[in-house]
Amino acid sequence: MDTDRVRLCVYRLLQLFSTCAAFSLVASLGTGMGAVSHWSMFIWCFCFVITLITFMVQLGKYQPSLPFSGKSFLFTYACLATVFCLSASIMYAITYIQFLPHGPFRDQATAATAFSCIACVLYALEAAFLWLLFLGETTFYFATIHGLFKLLETLVACIIFAFISNTYLHQHQPALVWCVAVYSICFTLGAVAMLLKLVKFENRLHTFFPRFLLGQTVLSVLLYASALILWPLYQFNQEFGGQPQRSSDVSCSDELASTLCIWDQKLTVAILTAINLLIYxxxxxxxIHFIFIRSWASAITGL
Known part of the structure; x- marks a missing residue:
């Protein structure tokens, strides 16, 4: 086993330990954690499972049998895991830890967040190591401008999902259910686009594929625009059953504060929707610029 493989194995072992520790510490706190905490646990569990599978594949040397480039997959997963663990660390800290009283429970939750941050750093180090290791041999998707956009869109979507996993935020209005559908549809379309790039599907459709990605992005812009209108309208406009004032939400009472209150969660989703719309x-x-420049260059070449 060469030095590079040993280094990757060390990264994976530390990642497995960190994500397992974060998940175990939060799970041992018991019930009443809230939707955001459960979503953070899901992220840590997901990263642990995929990292374990990747570690076993690496040890077994099965990568040549995979239907895609092993290098691209490893780099892509390292970037996504970095984003996932970063979002879990941020969400868990701001929506749960700060509301816990000082004591063993708070120390345990803080330790879980620390392990999540460590996992985030380890995944980022792995991504940087893979990028330097294979520099010049292959072009990684997330090292491109469009790949960075998709990474940011995925990060914001993950944070949105953490909040809307609390069904109390949207189950009472069909328009709000539509907003949830928008977030899910756009996330799924982005995942499909990343998967197609990962398996190098664009090589089969040189001209059509950029237009497909443009169409997917335009559709996401339109869907997010509708969510940006409907979510604040039905959450904060009293005529549509919303609560314009934070004080009108009983869950925001200081005596009941054990996690981020419902009104604050609604406002957070509205802000994140606007941010993701700007990214889209x-x-x-x-x-549009890419396709226009390519068409213009083809026209000049054809003259």
Whole structure:
């Protein structure tokens, strides 16, 4: 086993320990943690399972039999795991730890967040190591402008999912259920786009594939625009059953504060929706520019 493989194995073992420790510490706190805490646990469990599978595949040397580039997959997963663990660390800290009284429970939750941050750093180090290791041999998707946009869109979507996993935020209005569907549809379309890039599907459709990505991004912009209108309208406009004032939400009472209150969660989702819409608009502008420049270059070449 060469030095590079040993280094990757060390990264994986430390990642497995960190994610397992974060999950175990939070799970041992018991019930009443809230939707965001459960979502953070899901992220740590997901990263642990995929890292374990990747570690076993690496030890067994099965990568040549995979239907895609092992290098691209490893780098892509390392980037995504970095984003996932970062989002879990941020969400768990701001929505749960700060509301716990000082004592063993708070120390345990803080330790879980620390392990999540360590896992995030380890995944980032692995991504940087893989990028340097294979520099010049292959082009990694997340090292491109469009890949960075997709990474940011995925990060914001993961944080949104953490909040909307609390069904109390949206189950009472069909318009809000539509917003949840928007977040899910756009996330799924982005995942499909990343998967197609990972398996190098664009090599089969040189001309069509950029237009497909542009269409997917335009659709996401339109869907997010509708969510940006409907979510605040039905959450904060009293005529549509919303609560315009934070004080009108009984869950925001200081005596009941054990996690981020419902009104604050609604506001957070609204802000994150606006942020992701801006990212999708920038992504759309990139693809419009890319297709226009390619068409212009082809026209000049054909003259």
């Amino acid at each position: 608009v920038a992504d759309m502008a990139y693809w």
